[in-house]
Amino acid sequence: MKRHRIPRKVFDALAGGSGGAHAVGYLQVAQYSRRLLLLRGVRDAARAEEPKRARRARQAFALLAEIQELAPEAVETTIRYPTVGAWARDVLVGRGDTGGLAALAAAAAVRAGFPRPIEVPASDGVVVLPSLGRAILPDCNSAVVRPGVARVTAAHGVSVRIPTDPYRDAPGWQGLRRMEAEYHGMAIRLLLDEGDPYRMPGTEVAQTRLSPAELESWRAGMRRAWRLLVRFHWTAAEEVAAAISVVSPLVPHGKEHTSATAHHTFGGIGLSLPPDDHAFAVALAHEVQHTKLGALMDLVPLTRPDDGSRHYAPWRDDPRPINGLLHGAYAHLGVAGYWRRQRAHERGATMMRAHMEFARWRDAAALAAHTLAASGRLTDAGEIFVAEMARTLRAWRREPVPKVALDHARTAAVRHRARWHLRNGMDPAG
Template identity: 35%
Template sequence: MSTAELDALAALADPPGVLPLLERARVSRNLAFLAAALRGGNDSAPRRSARAGFDLLAAVQRRAPEVVREMLRHHRFGAWVAVCAVGAGGDPVAEESLAHLTSFAAAAAVRAGLEFELELPRVGDAVVLPGLGCWTGPATAPPRVRHDGRGTPLLDGYRWTPIRRLTAALPGGGVDIEFDDLPPTPSAWPETDIPDGSSGWTPWDAAEFDEWQRVFGAAMALLAEVVPGLAGPLARGIRAVLPRASASYPFVTSTLADSFGAAAMVRPADAVRVATGLLHEFQHSKLGVLMEIEPLIAVEGPADLPSPWRREPRPASALLHGSYAHLAVARFLRLAAGRTGSTPVPDAEPVRRQTLAGCDILLGSGRLTPAGRRFVTFMRQTAATDSGGRPAARTV
């Protein structure tokens, strides 16, 4: 990535070629993780399943390589392969999780119209095809799926539930992403333990989904109107919303570094809050991959840096992530004021000043690489001049 591209990202002016670069980088990392996860090991049942899944994925690659590329950058694949790679060589959870490669391979084969026969792992009472849907049925032995290359395979005694999708019509083209309420596959997402067979999975009800569709469509339209320069990359890069229950999920919105383009959210009440959450989390997704391409933190250090938006101190990377997300949110809130009818818009100025404070703490920490210092300096200059007519704070 060039210096000019880094500067543009820090100034919230994403160049057109950056998002494809980030996506290619994430696919490369996922492939490296897959190699690490499958290397060596014993002849356990999960490894035998994984090898069968890999063989099927290779067959899909020969027929429809674009389908495999799409699966390799799927948010569930990134989360799954990270669990397997990090725990490779000794973690029993990672070892058991290897069998889920067959689910990703089967989903790719269905998309490519490829015939196959494969045993798939269960998630509680469900069998998941990531990005497509899941079967639910009696919790017995793992089902053996046969596919003739046409449509979706049918399993006797199982009910198929297709994944639903959130859509939005925008001036530059439509948005069509997964509403991923399917049972959890192995990942590091909070509160996504794999259920046992005693608990049945049910999708979110139709009324709740309709409400999600309403606020999502309104949020994307608002972003496109108010901050088109930020909405464009978001519309092209967001892949999925993972709905969460407010009673049990510890965050209003969250992102997993391994799941590029996915945002877990407790449904906000209005489009302004949905837009804010999507924008905030997509900034995290971009920065997470960017920092793998170009290191911005020289010394992560202990979690001892003061945070302008949290009570507890944070490590350098967390402070950088928060500042980058706040930078975009502050711009959106400032420009959205007075353009949302009766829907209230929070004041942008406290968010902007938190961004400035976060940048100042980072610049004074001694923990940034030269590229990181330049990146944060451009962030600070952007926040300082994004003041909507207020006197600009000093720049570094």
């Protein structure tokens, strides 16, 4: 067994808000090991099921191992797919179905061109193959995947062919569609997941697939946001390209754009379509912070167990536990960093917006960092992490901001505190 460690220089770089692709690399390696352990746990959990299901799970796990010997990249790509982590965790806490092991093995077999057929479960006439897409087989509760001929066949005989490029749609097949962008030789390649039931747990995911026009709006917005990140936010762009591989469309909250990251779906984020290029770029910079922190905390606990205490967060309407406050502070450190750099490249009203956003979120993150440091709920490593965050924010708070922008930021902060107090009946300072 290999014990994963984060070098102190990498830890400090992450705590300061960045780290780059180098730091993300440490997190990716550890997350893959975590996935392998989760799958082993699923296999072991299946032993307690009735004999037929236990045998199928055991056979699927053995098939994965056999494919891994012949085509390790096919298995690794499949296991790394974000939804696999959420499904495996659900199995281990008693909510998920071990039959998902068969779907996982089938997806790896299709990638590898491994010839052996495998029976897989279906839900409401849909067979999901993680990392590839889904076959629509009405009135079917199980099917056989035949990777050698790239077909999914239901018991009643209906068959769906998986196209040579599985990310393209075909009759009865809905592939994971691509969103790609490149600028100055730096590329990002994302998949759009609109069908996996584990694509973004705890969020309101869009239930219908994007139309061709909507898909093009997403792709065009992605290209423009990527251009912004590569031109002016090189480290953030590196991290986004390295850490994020899948986007799931979310339902917006009224007129508000929303984004999310789920702890157990490393590599995946959720977004509603951002309203402008900056909002798209900021959403990526924001969610990659959550992605990094969640993966780091799997290796290095930063907070103590929840004791029920709740705290004011300048970006939320509800009181937050320490873990949630730390996540929010770290994400808004990334948001402040985006606007800090962007204000040097804007003119007129957009420049003032950048100054205001920078002032608003640097101060908000600094307030949260102070709350965290005084909470008594951080581990020793957590205290070091928050101290590094605070050091970065102290330096940023010494940077000048035009008075008009600063006044707007402070007014927004005061109004938020007042609304929060009325809503929660608590003193934000406490």
